[in-house]
Amino acid sequence: MAGFPAPQTPRGFGSGKTGMRTRTTRFGRTVVALMLREMASRYGRSPGGYVWAVMEPLGMILLLSIGFSLVMRSPALGNSFLLFYATGFLPFNLYQRLANTVGTSLPFSRNLLTYPAVSWFDAISARFVLNTMTQLLVSYVLMVGILVVIDSPVVLSFGPILFAFACAALLGLGVGLVNAVLFGLVPVWQPIYRILNRPLFLASGIILIYESMPPLAQDILWWNPLLHITGRAHEGFFAMYTPQYVVNAYPIGWGLVLTALGLLLLRRHHARILQNS
Structure with missing residues (x-):
């Protein structure tokens, strides 16, 4: 068979797979390195920093529980003020923490972004993954602790909780x-956002459930996607509660649209944002 040349791999086929694997490995290593850097800078090298990550939301839950137990006989759902306020506050706290930390990702990693191996997408990914994992772990620890403390039977529905x-x-x-785009291009937006974000705590179903609100407030606050999220969270911990107002596609749609818009704007303006920060 000397007259026939040996079959050859199409040019670039093997190298394409190798290149993709190399880029994926490099991306993973960069994200992990950025996560470790933030862990060291935010929480320090001692366990005390992580204790504070748990104590901060716990303090807010205790404050709400003690304060409202003085003026109310029972919470809107169930018999435990701790459980009721925790189920609404913890998902809201996850949202709020991510909105703030992801929004400041580029200034936080500005020095490292001068290196060609580190991209703006790496910085965003690292902060999102680290803070999501941290808040989920904190939420798990707090909810387990609260369920042990209240010592009352609770039927958990994991589908609504995970959702x-x-x-x-x-x-x-x-x-x-x-926010990462607006903070970098419109600096005055950061204090404005903080002011606008404060009423969300009262309008997101943490203190009052949707059914307890006046009709006018229901008509207005239904458009708040966080109200749908806390409604599902309450459903997961209180078997008797079925939030008929919740539309699952609504918060998902908001999240997907804002994520796509933010990525497109960052891809175009990240260099300008770094110059302004």
């Missing part, structure tokens, strides 16, 4: 990406 936290993470990512 609520996943939507909170997606929405936080989307808002954070858009």
